[in-house]
Amino acid sequence: MSGPFANLRVVEVGELASAPYASKLLADLGADVIKVERPGVGDRARRRGPYPKNQPHPEKSGLFLYLNANKRGITLDIFQPQGMQLLERLTADADVLIHNLPPPEMDRAGLSYDRLRANNPRLVMTSITPYGLSGPYRDRAAEELTLWSQGGLTYLNGAGPDTREIPPLKAFGQQAGYQGGVHGAVATAGALMAQLRDNEGQHLDVSVYEVCASQLELTYVYWPYGQRVASRLGAKPVQPLEALECKDGLIFLCCVEDHQWNAFVELMGHPAWTDEELFRGRGRRTANWDAGRLFVQEWLNEQTVQDLYHKAQARRIPFAPVSTMGDLLNSEHLNARGFFVEIRHPEAGACKYPGPLFQMSRTPWELRRPAPTLGQHNREIFVDKLKLSDSEMAQLKDKGVI
């Protein structure tokens, strides 16, 4: 069996998370992805951790190793004319180019769809950029934090009603990057369907800012439907809907629907306070939750997380533990499904990585190789594939193109 994209040739010019994640999704389903990195320094993800024992090393970044397994890697300076010409040759027989050079860098390198299309009208080019390829913010500088914030998500999180002096809080990690990547992969896969049908490519313009703003649940529509600013401040729409302490850790209580609250009351042994006028019905219970929380907390002080989790779920109450990384790695359920996959990397050693994020019955996820070391496949690509001679290689190396 081979992946659904086993016939695809993909070139990635990507840094950090967005474009690398988009091409990882294709690579994990069989595509042959050639990752292009800057000579000498490589992808920025190599210079972020996590690192074994916190010792920075460009071949040992956990973020890089996760995002780039299953790819081959070359070095190429596309900001030099000869580098750009080699990229043109590489994409001449490729199906897809995925990149996340922001527009000013595209201009500087001379990277454009028209240019690459001239050699290959079938090419799908996916540009994943902070603000898209048009509009007044096209050339702005952006990072993960500023995109998540400008996209409307940071505003929703953090301080509670009494702590408005505390700044709103970004979600951990590279979420804007990952979302830019997976939304870009969706658009790319759509364009591949059209490529299969029409034998023609096209240019995809993916804006990470817009990706963030696409995920605001009901908070965006509060403006066009209710002229209300949706805020992290103020009371929750329903309670309990929060993490509280058990004897041995945090559990997230979640009673959105009445039957869930009623089942929770039974689980607690139907204590008398739950029959008080103050807590009857969702509206009053939510309004008076500062008091209700005290009663529940007293009961939780005697519970353990796992025991309560399973007892609640047996009654169809959607509580969940606040998982640590250790909890996840040790989860019987995740391990029974084969979720974690051990990857051995020549420099970084063996670690367990998240494997298939979905299971396809006929074309399963597969691990073929660990992430490339910097320039690992230069010879394979430049000499074997593009037929550069040894003297050409030496000359390109001298100039720092490779």
Added chain:
Amino acid sequence: MAAPPLAGIRVADFTWVWAGPYCTLQLGYMGAEVIRVETRTRLCVTRHMTPMADGKAGPNRSGYFNQYNQNKKSVSINLHCAEGIAVARRLALASDVVTNNFAAGVMDRLGLGYQELRKSKPDIIMITMSGFGETGPLREYVAYGPAQVPLSGLSALTGYKGGPPLHVGFSYGDPNGGVHGAFAVLAALYHRARTGEGQYIDLSQWETSVGMVAEGILEYQMTGQEPERMGNRDHWMAPHGVFRCKDMAEKVAGRSIDMWVSIAVTDDERWRAMAAAIGRPELGSDPRFATLAARKRNEDELEAIVTNWTSQRFARQAEEILQKAGVAAAIVSTNKDLFEDPHLNGRGFFVELEHPEVGVRKHTGPPWKMSRTPSGVHHPAPLLGQDTDEVMMRVLGYTAEEVAKLREAGALT
């Protein structure tokens, strides 16, 4: 003119709430005919959720439903009776893709499971986007959006320094599961187009969420310690944070006082540019701040300097000054800021179509553009059951009399 990428692809959409509808929204953007199967006696909860247009309740007036169901059709079938289930089965078999986000086993119990459907249609593609997946000891567990965030490990990693795990502010596992589901369906469609083979996709929203905390999983293994929560800070950039602005003191008319600017300084050169831009060029070479290591060591002091500057400026001023210096800076937007944003409006991100009950409301469209094939939103979200007759007769080949009979029998609602 080219056809949309998924022209001719039909999706029988049994999904509800957010994850599943977010998946089929992506397919609809690319021209798939997405037919939502609804049941009047058990409406999608999002049809009940506020905000409702003009504050008036009604199943067609919910902003949430109308946002995530653009382009789709709605048929109203009673899945509590045999005749209704038979109609649903005929719809599934007339489709290329069947989607659902019920808990494991629900479609099987309806007789609409993959093994059953593939007997009649071997190349069918089916996806189940459940909370925990179709296998494993917790497969029957129920998942709600807000609880998925702590379950995924994202809460343990998100929070202020020294504080408890916090949420991320929305049910992130839903759109994340949904968009990965859309990618999986597209991969299966691509495979089918090349080989003629269908398949089954088992997506666990828990797993798609854990994928988003891979760095945390690896940090734990590489260092032997659970990662520390650190607010908005970053190990590899400083300053890196969300800072208060003058708006908070000023209470500008019509504007929330809760106004902040986010700033991320990527390297020493950008720090020097920022120091100059805030009128303190000497800080660029000050040994306390000249290198990343120094700025990380003196980060409290560094942030006090930045806060002192931002709190004397409106957020948009701070954003503009820093952007001019090439520093990544952006306001912390509210929904209203996005609604009014000249960039989003200028790029045509919003969709303004006439909906028969709520009129023109500004919805968000796809976050990407395709240069050659048509894509985007061509139709507002459906009224409940508005396409029942059309789908019954045109797609499924029932006669008008048969439709009337089924309606009388209560199979169509």
